[in-house]
Amino acid sequence: xxxxxxxxxxxxxxxxxxxxxxxxxxxxxxxxxxxxxxxxxxxxxxxxxxxxxxxxxxxxxxxxxxxxxxxxxxxxxxxxxxxxxxxxxxxxxxxxxxxxxxxxxxxxxxxxxxxxxxxxxxxxxxxxxxxxxxxxxxxxxxxxxxxxxxxxxxxxxxxxxxxxxxxxxxxxxxxxxxxxxxxxxxxxxxxxxxxxxxxxxxxxxxxxxxxxxxxxxxxxxxxxxxxxxxxxxx
Numbered sequence: 001x002x003x004x005x006x007x008x009x010x011x012x013x014x015x016x017x018x019x020x021x022x023x024x025x026x027x028x029x030x031x032x033x034x035x036x037x038x039x040x041x042x043x044x045x046x047x048x049x050x051x052x053x054x055x056x057x058x059x060x061x062x063x064x065x066x067x068x069x070x071x072x073x074x075x076x077x078x079x080x081x082x083x084x085x086x087x088x089x090x091x092x093x094x095x096x097x098x099x100x101x102x103x104x105x106x107x108x109x110x111x112x113x114x115x116x117x118x119x120x121x122x123x124x125x126x127x128x129x130x131x132x133x134x135x136x137x138x139x140x141x142x143x144x145x146x147x148x149x150x151x152x153x154x155x156x157x158x159x160x161x162x163x164x165x166x167x168x169x170x171x172x173x174x175x176x177x178x179x180x181x182x183x184x185x186x187x188x189x190x191x192x193x194x195x196x197x198x199x200x201x202x203x204x205x206x207x208x209x210x211x212x213x214x215x216x217x218x219x220x221x222x223x224x225x226x227x228x229x230x231x232x233x234x
Contacts, residue, residue, distance in 0.1 A: 104141030
């Protein structure tokens with residue numbers, strides 16, 4: 001691997017994935033989900049995921065700074081990037097941490113099933129960071145939710161409020177920076193349909209996905225509480 005090409009700021013075109021690599025990426029999702037469920041109480045596993053996420057963030061944003069990348073693409077305002085910082089840095093009791101952890105389950109799966117790579121030849125720092133960052137976010141989010149999910153922290157109304165407020169802020173950031181943060185300027189698959197339609201096309205599926213994932217973890221929480229009650233009675 002040529003380190004100069006790995007860290008280059010000269011754009012070419014995004015790599016085209018073959019079915020084999022799509023399959024490998026999907027298997028990666030399954031493996032991370034399996035390992036998170038199996039080892040979510042293991043402190044070393046938790047610390048490993050956090051260290052990987054932290055290192056990925058430091059290297060990526062260090063590269064952005066060194067290469068003087070434009071603010072239209074180098075700010076941490078994509079949904080998954082916001083979730084990376086939130087899950088890594090916010091206290092476990094935070095409503096926002098739980099919100100972004102739920103987003104951190106949905107977002108990486110979407111990003112890895114339908115990857116939108118930067119226009120650089122593989123391997124490149126942005127492409128490696130994209131993969132490692134999303135897998136680490138998925139693992140960190142699952143381990144946090146399996147250990148700390150609290151159904152009283154976040155109801156549907158609060159999910160709606162946070163989602164709409166966040167995306168409204170991202171629209172303003174896009175207007176200032178010229179970026180496509182949150183994919184609110186040009187949503188994937190459907191394309192640009194105007195600022196209001198884009199806002200709804202991104203916000204409504206996001207709200208639905210986060211709410212549905214929260215229902216899954218609510219059931220997991222109830223099961224954990226029932227098992228704990230049985231253990232105490234015995």
